[in-house]
Amino acid sequence: MLTEYAFWFLSFVAIFSALAMIFSKNPVYSVLSLILTFFAIAGHYFLLNAQFLAAVHIIVYAGAIMVLFLYVIMMLNLNRLEEDKKSTWMKFLSVAAGGLLLFVLLAVVKRTDEITITAQAANSDCGLVENLGKVLYNDYLLPFELASILFLGAMVGAVYLSKKELA
Amino acid sequence: MEKLVSLIPVFPLVGFLYIIFLGKGLSKNTIGAIGSGAIFLAFITSILVFTTQLHGANPTIVKVIDWITTPKFDIDISFIVDPLSTIYLLFITGVGFLIHVYSIGYMHEDEGFNRFIAYLNLFVFFMLILVLGDSYAMMFVGWEGVGVCSFMLIGFWYKDMANNDAAKKAFIINRIGDLGLILGMCMIFFHTGTLRYDDLFISESAASGLHGWDLHLAAIFLFIGAMGKSAQIPLHTWLPDAMAGPTPVSALIHAATMVTAGIYMVARSSAIFSASDVASDVVMWAGILTAILGATIALTQNDIKKVLAYSTVSQLGLMFTALGMGAYSIAVFHVITHAFFKALLFLGSGSVIHAMGGEQDIRRMGGLKSHLPITHITFLIGTIAISGIPPLAGFFSKDQIIAVAFEENMIMFVLASVVSALTAFYMFRLYFLTFRGSFRGTHEQEHHLHESPKVMTIPLIVLAVLSIFGGFMGFPHAVGHAMHVPHWLDHFLENTVEMEVLDMSVGTESILMILATVIALISMYIAYTKYMKNGELALEDDEITSSTHQTLASKYYIDELYEKIIRRPVDAIAQFARNVVEPKIIDELVKQVSLIPSGLGSVAKAAQNGKLVMYVLAMIAGLIILLSTLI
C-alpha cells in the first residue's frame, strides 16, 4: 500500500520536475529541476529493489553530471537565455511530432501486457550489490574494462578541448 | 600438273613485293622486265594448267593453306582448276602480259613508273585469285582486291584531285556492289551451309537447298555484286570516270579483266541463276538497258577514252543480257573476244594519246592514219571486230548473243540488234574522226606526232591478230555443225556452266548472221557518210544542238541525279546528325538524365541545413514509422 503511494508520488515528481526543466527560462532552474527528476528516478530504483543502481545514480547523475552542468552554466554566466523566435509551423511540427511519438509509444506499450504476462519474478534480489557485482565481473568483465578506457579517452578529450590555447 | 596452279598467283605477287620493297635502285627497264616477266611466267604456267583441262578432266581443288575456320564455316585458301577458271586464267595472264609490255613504253617517262608496274602486278594477282578461288569467299578476296588496285590505279596521278575523286567513286560504288555480294553469300551460306563451289555445284549440289524467294533474292544479291563490278545500271557511273587512270589501266582493268568479273561470277553461279527465272529476268533487263544506255551515250562523247568506256559499258550489258537468257558460255565467249578487241582499242587509243601529247578530244584529231600506221591498222581491226563484221572475233560472239535473243525473247532480239547497230556507228565515228580526214589539232601537236615505240606496237599487233582469229573458238552451232566446225568453247565449258541448247536450223542461223552483218555495214556506211564524205567535223559534234543530244552528252544526267538523291541527302543527314542529333538530342538527353541525381541532391541538400531541430524531427519521424509497425 505504501509502496503504491510511493510509486505514484515519485512518478508525479519525476514528470512534474521534468516539465519544469524544459519550461523554465532560467537554465539554473532547469538543472535543479532535472536533479529533482533524477532523485525521483533513484527512488523508483529503490522501489524496484535495485539499491546499488539507485546509489550509483544519485552519485553519478545528481552528484557529478548535474553539478558539471550547473558549473558550466555558472561559468558561462548563462542566467537568462535569449530564446529565439520560432516560426509557428515549426512549433506546430514539433507538437505534432511529439504528440505522434507519444501516441505511438503508448500504443506500443499497451501491447506489452501480452508479453509480460508470462514472466514471473524469479530472483527478486538481483539488484543487490553482490549479485550485480558477480555478473559485472564475470560476464561483463571486458566491457567493464573497456569502460575505463572510455573514461580515460573522455578525460583526455575534455582536458584537451578545454585548453585555452585552442581558442 | 594441276598443282602448278598455286604458283600462278605467286608470280605477280612476288613481282609486286619485289618492285615495292627492293625496286628502288633498279632501272625502269629492269623493273618492266620483272613486272612483265612475272606475268609471262604466270601465263606459261597457265597454259600448262590449261592443257590438263583440254580433254575434259574433272575439276580439281588445290589447297594452299587453311584460312577462316569456324565450327561450321570453313574456308581455305585453295584454288579450283576447271575449264571456266582456266580459260579466264589464259586471257587474264595473256592480255595482262601484253598490257604490261605496252606499259613499259607508255609509262616510261612517268616518275611513278615502278609503282605503276607494281600495282599492275598486284592487280593481276588479285584477278587471278578472283577466278581461281574455290569458294565465293575466295572469289570475294579477289573481288575486293581488284577493287582496291583499281582505286590505286585510277588515282595513280594522285596530285590531281579529280583523279582521286574518280578513284574514290569507283571504289565506293564497287563497295555497294560488294555489299550485295556479301549479302548473297550470307544467304547462300544460311540456306546451304557452305560457300564452296565444290559443295554447291560440283560434287554435291547444295545449291538446291535454295528455294523460292530465297533463291531469287540470293541470286539478285549476287547480281548486285556483279552490277558494281561490271558497271551495270544503276551502278555504272564509275566506269567512265575511271578513265582518269593511265590508259593501260583502262585497257587491263576497265575493259579486259576486272569489269568482266561480274560475268565470271554469274557464269560460276549458273546453277543458281538458271534456277531462278526472276533473277535471270533482272539480269537480262539490267543488261539490255545498260547496253542501250552505254551505246547511246557513246554516240555523243568526244573524249576518245570515254567513247571506249561507254562502249565497254554497253558490251558488258550485252554479256549480261546473254547471261540473263541462260547463254552462259556465250557470255564468256563474248568476254574473251571483247577482252581482245577492247584491250586493243584502248591500247590503240593510248598510242594515239601518247602521240598527241596527252590530247584526248577526238575533235582535235583526224588524219592520224599516215602518222601512226601500225596504230591505225590495229585500231581499224579492233573497230571492225567490235562492230561485228565477219569474220572477226566480235562477230561470232555478238551474233550468237543475238541468235539466242531471237530464240528466247523477241524484244531482246530487237534491242540487241539496235545496240549492235549503234555500236558499229559510234565505233566508226570514232575511227573516222580520229584517223581519217585532216588533222584538226594545233600545229605543235602535228609536229609532235609519231608512231609509238615497238614495245607498244607489238602488243597491238598481237592483240589485232587475236581479234581477227579469236572468234573461231566458238563457231556458230548450226552453221558450224553443217561445216563440221565444232563450237569448241561450248564443248569446253559444257560441264562447268549450265548450257543453253539452241535449237536452230542452219537456215535461220544463216539468215540471222547475214542480217547482223548487214546492220553493221549499214551503220558503218551511215557513219561514213556523216563523218567522211564532208571531210569536216559534223556540226552537232562541235556544239550541242538538240535536247536529246544534250541529254545523251550529259549521260542522261544520272550522275547529277545521284548527286541530288543520294550523295547530298546522305551528306545532309550526316551533317544533321553531327550538328543536331548528336549534341542537341542524344547528348542533351544524357545531360538531362545526369541532372536527375543532382536535382535529387539539391533536394537532399536542403534537408541537411545544419538545423539540429530538423535532424531531430527527421529522427522522430523515422522512429514513428519504425514503431508504427509494432502496433
Place this chain on the structure above:
Amino acid sequence: MLTIALIAVPLLMSGLIFVLGQKLARQLALLAGILQLALTVFAAIQLKYGNTSILTFQQNWIGPLGIQYHFSLDGLSIILALLTAISAPLIVYSTFNRTFKSPHVFYGLIWLMIGSMMGAFAAGDAFIFYLFYEIALIPIYFLILIWGSGDDRPKVTMKFFVYTMFGSLFMLASLLYVYAHTSPKTFGFEAMYQAGQSLSVLEQGLVFAGIFIAFAVKMPVFPFHTWQPSTYKAAPTAGTMLLAAIMLKMATFGLIRLVLPMVPDGLAEYGNWALVISVIGIVYASLLAMAQKQFKLLIAYSSVAHVGLISAGILSTNAEAIQGGLFEMLSHGILAIGLFFVYDIIETRLGHDQMDKMGGIRAVNPTFAFLYFIIVMGSVALPFTSGFVGEFLLLLGLSQYSLWLTIFGGLTVVLGAVYMLRSFQMMMLGPENTNTSGFTALTRQEKILLSIVVILVVGLGIFPHPIMDLSNKAVETLLANIR
C-alpha cells in the same frame, strides 16, 4: 598458375615502375610488355596442346558469399589475352616519341590498367569480372585527367567515369539477381549460367537488359556513346589506345562471357532491341564519321560503328558471329592502335588534326602514306587484312539472325569506305600545301611501330587460322551449353 602470372606481371610491374621512379619508367614498361607477350604466347601454346590445368586457378576468398579467386584462360579469353599482350607493348612503344611529366606514374597507371583488364578477361567468377571491370576505370581516369589535353577534361573525364559507373550499376543488379538464384551461393560462371538459364524468360530478358546497358555504355553502342568522342579527344594518345584497343573489349567480351550463356532465352525472346540499336549505331556512327573534320573524332566514331557490328553479331548467337566477334576484337584493337598512332604522328608534326587543312602528305612522305593506306584498308575490311575476317564472319552470323539487320549492318562496308577513303584523300592525296610541305620523314620508332601494325593486320588477314583454332572448340562448347 600461369593465368595468375599473366595478371600479376602487369600489376607487379606497375608497382615496380611506380617505385623505381622517373629514369627507367619507359624501359621497364616496355620490358613488362615483352614479358607479358611472351607469357601469353606461352599460355596460348599450352592451351593449344590441351594443357589447361596450369591455366586455371581457384582459391576461396569470401567463403560465405561464394566468392572465389577464380581465374582461368579458355579458348575465348585467350584471344583477349593475346590482344592485351600484343597491344600493351605497342601502346607503350607508341609513347616513346614523347616525354611525359612524372613518367613513372604515367607508365605505372598504364600497367595497372592493363593488369586489371587482363584480370577481367581471365576471370572465372562473375564477381572477379565485375571487380576488375571497375578497377580498370581508375587508372584511365587519372591518365586522361593528368596527361590529357583540353581545358574541359575534368568535365569530360567525369562524364566518362560517371556514365560507365552508371551503366555498371545495372549490371551489378542483374548479376546479383542471378547470384541470388544460385545454390549453393556462388559467383562462379558455371553456376551463374545454370542459375540464369533456370530463370523465367521474362526474368532473363530483364537480366539481359541490365547487363547489356552496362556493356552498351562501355562499348559504346548508340545511343549510349556520347561520352566517347569527347573522351577520346581529351585523352592522351596512349590513353585513347588503351580505351579503344582493349578497354571496350571488356564489354564485347562480357557479352560472350556473361550474356550468351547466362540468359539465352531472354536474349532470344526479348533481345531484338539490343540488336536493333547496335545496328542503328553502325549506320548512325558511320554517318557521323563522315561528317567529321577532325581525324581523331573520325576514328572515334568509326570505332562506334565497328563495335556496333561486333555487338550485333555476337548477340545473334551463332558460331560464325562469335568467332568473327572474337577475331574482330583482336583486329579492331590492332587497327585502333595503328589509327591513333597515325593521328599522333600527324598531330606532333602539324599540331592539329583538321583534315581539310591537310593534303598532299603522300607527295611529301610516301612511306607514311603507304603504311597508313594499309591500315585504312584493314579498317574498311579488305580481304587479306585482319578486318575482313572478323567483319565478314560477323555479317555472315548476323544474317542467320535477320537479313534486314544484315543489310543495314552491311552498310558499314559502304559507309566505312566512304569516310575512311575521304579521310585518306583529304589528308594524303592531292598537291602538298603550306601546311603539309614540311611533313618530316618518319622516325625509326614510328616506322617500326607502324610496320608492326601493318604486318599484324596483313598477317592476321592471311593466317587467321591459328588464332581461330584456339577458340573454335570453346565456341562450340559455349553454344552447346546454350542449346
Place this chain on the structure above:
Amino acid sequence: MELLPNVTMNHYLLVSVILFVIGVAGILFRRNAIIMFMCVELMLNAVNITLVAFSKVWGQSDAQVFVFFIMVVAAAEVAVGLAILMMLYRNMHTTSTDVLDKLKW
C-alpha cells in the same frame, strides 16, 4: 504482472514513455544546446527505468548492468560534450542551435 502491489509493468513503461517524450519535446522546443543536452540525459534515464523494471520482471541482473554502462557512457559523454559546448561558447559566444548550424554537408 505486478511489480509492486497494484503497480504493473505497464505503469513503469508509462512513466518512462512520458519522461522520454518530455525529453523529446524539450529538444524540439528549446534552442539552447545545454538544455537540449539535459533533455538527452532525461531520455537516457527514461530508458533506464524500463531496463530496471524489466530486470525486476525477469529476475535477471543483466539489464541492470546495462543501466550501469549507460551511466558510464553518459558520464563520459557529458564530460566531452560540455567541453565542446564551452569551446563553442568561447568562439561563438552563444549556445543556441539556431546559430550553430555550420555543420552541414
